[in-house]
Amino acid sequence: MNGLQGKVAAISGAASGIGLASTEAIISAGGTVVMIDRDEAALSAACGRLGEKAIALPLDLLNPKIAPVCLTAFSRKSVSSTSSMPMPAPISAEIWWKQISTRSTACSI
Numbered sequence: 001m002n003g004l005q006g007k008v009a010a011i012s013g014a015a016s017g018i019g020l021a022s023t024e025a026i027i028s029a030g031g032t033v034v035m036i037d038r039d040e041a042a043l044s045a046a047c048g049r050l051g052e053k054a055i056a057l058p059l060d061l062l063n064p065k066i067a068p069v070c071l072t073a074f075s076r077k078s079v080s081s082t083s084s085m086p087m088p089a090p091i092s093a094e095i096w097w098k099q100i101s102t103r104s105t106a107c108s109i
Helices: 017-028 040-050 067-073 093-108
Strands: 008-012 032-037 054-058 079-082
Touching: 008 017, 017 032, 017 040, 032 040, 040 054
Parallel strands: 008 032, 008 079, 032 054
Antiparallel strands: none
């Protein structure tokens, strides 16, 4: 299946769980994935297994200083996801941080 050929997705939590499953699905559909995770060892292992369509980006998205960098780096043209949930763009760094905090807290409960 090549429905996502030429598309790029950014997936957080991509080294394991739902993030990894989403990454695998997008790659199998022909897309490329920027895999974002704070666990560098797991991220490197996953990217090595998935090949050239997987691009490692070790980041801790819970660091509020990262938000402006991410907002600049990822455009509306990308299939953007945080913990496999789409986030509308454009948004402010403050809204980004609230979204990340809410999703991280909800996943931890």
